[in-house]
Amino acid sequence: MSDALVSLRDRVVRLVAAGAGAEREAARASFAELREALSRGEVRAAEPDAASPTGWQVNVWVKQGILLGFRHGDLVDASMDHGRVAFFDKDTLPLKRLGVGAGVRIVPGGSSARDGAFLARGVICMPPMYVNIGAYVDEGTMIDSHALVGSCAQVGKRVHVSAGAQIGGVLEPVGALPVVVEDEVLLGGLTGLFEGAVVKRRAVIGAGTILTGSTPVYDLPNGRILRPEDGWPIVIPAGAVVVPGARAVTVGAGPGWGLSLATPVIVKYRDDKTDARTELEAWLR
Numbered sequence: 001m002s003d004a005l006v007s008l009r010d011r012v013v014r015l016v017a018a019g020a021g022a023e024r025e026a027a028r029a030s031f032a033e034l035r036e037a038l039s040r041g042e043v044r045a046a047e048p049d050a051a052s053p054t055g056w057q058v059n060v061w062v063k064q065g066i067l068l069g070f071r072h073g074d075l076v077d078a079s080m081d082h083g084r085v086a087f088f089d090k091d092t093l094p095l096k097r098l099g100v101g102a103g104v105r106i107v108p109g110g111s112s113a114r115d116g117a118f119l120a121r122g123v124i125c126m127p128p129m130y131v132n133i134g135a136y137v138d139e140g141t142m143i144d145s146h147a148l149v150g151s152c153a154q155v156g157k158r159v160h161v162s163a164g165a166q167i168g169g170v171l172e173p174v175g176a177l178p179v180v181v182e183d184e185v186l187l188g189g190l191t192g193l194f195e196g197a198v199v200k201r202r203a204v205i206g207a208g209t210i211l212t213g214s215t216p217v218y219d220l221p222n223g224r225i226l227r228p229e230d231g232w233p234i235v236i237p238a239g240a241v242v243v244p245g246a247r248a249v250t251v252g253a254g255p256g257w258g259l260s261l262a263t264p265v266i267v268k269y270r271d272d273k274t275d276a277r278t279e280l281e282a283w284l285r
Contacts, residue, residue: 005043008033012065024072031069031092034062035116038134039096044118045134045152046178053232054198056154056180063152063174066116066134069093093133117149120157132169138183156183156201168194177233196233202270203236206243209264211236218245219266226266239270 001009011030015022037043045066049057073090096113098104104119109127113119116133122140125131129143134152137143141159149155150169161167165187170178177196181187185199188207195213199205211217213233217226219240228234236242245265248254 002042005037008037008065009061012061012068015068016061016064022068022072027068027072028092031065031072034065035069035092035133038062038066038116039118041118041120041136044136044154046154046180053229054177054180054235055200056177056198058175058177060174062134063171066151066171067174069116069133096131126163134171134178135169144189150179152178154178154180156181156185158183159185159187161187162189162191162207164190166192166194168192170196182238198233198235200236200238200240202239204241204270205236206241208244209242210244210262211242211264215264217242217264217266218247221266221268237266237269240266241268241270242266 008030012034015027015030043062044059045062046056046058048055069092070090073092075088076091078087078089094115096115096117098106098119103121104123104125106125107127111125111127111129113131114133117131117135119131119137120139123137124142126143126145129145129147131137131143131149132151135149137149137155138157140157141155141161143149143161144163146163147161147165149161149167151171152169153167155161155167159181167179167181170176179193179196180198181193182199182201184202186204188205188209190208191205192210193199194211197211197213205211211234214228215234217234217236219226226234242264245263246260247263249259249261
């Protein structure tokens with residue numbers, strides 16, 4: 001970390017510790033500096049850490065700094081140019097402005113990203129989609145229509161976020177790991193990743209699958225049930241092909257009523273000879 005970022009981190013920590021007594025203009029200035037660093041990809045809300053059980057660690061001070069921007073911002077008229085609908089938001093949280101030199105393709109039709117989100121070169125944004133502050137979207141990723149990349153979510157290289165997919169962020173609590181989607185993952189349409197779930201590289205999350213940080217996942221090939229452990233969120237293994245499933249309710253009136261609960265199921269693992277889309281369609285038909 002550069003000396004400038006170390007200085008920024010120390011200022012954010014002091015301002016947060018001051019609570020309601022924090023000097024407002026200093027907080028706004030520090031947040032603006034953090035927002036610029038996030039936009040450039042110089043700092044991240046979470047980053048890889050081989051020593052962590054999930055392979056990732058959260059940078060608490062970054063999330064605390066983002067909250068400073070919300071806390072010390074003023075509500076202003078944020079209406080778009082000659083738009084018919086009025087918008088009102090904190091003045092510390094403007095929309096992201098990208099020039100053609102950024103190498104990000106944003107197709108016309110209602111997409112937006114907050115400043116303080118990082119979009120790498122080669123990212124494609126199909127309308128309408130939304131990327132929130134603190135999110136990190138790496139090279140070659142496609143964010144399809146009606147998709148969300150929430151605050152502080154971390155998305156790797158060459159990920160396909162299909163239409164209607166929702167990647168929650170987890171800004172609070174500040175110590176919680178945000179949702180992480182590693183390189184070359186395919187998120188099917190209308191999938192939902194919430195509460196800090198971690199999806200390892202080359203996994204396939206089938207259309208309509210919902211994962212939360214506390215969701216048990218049934219791993220058929222390995223005959224095991226994956227659960228979060230010791231306060232860490234659920235981790236979907238590399239190359240896993242996950243589809244929506246169901247498990248019987250065995251308590252109370254569940255058996256008599258024939259009830260079942262939705263649950264994700266790993267049906268197989270990808271290999272180099274298998275095309276992810278073909279594999280997924282074969283299981284879903």
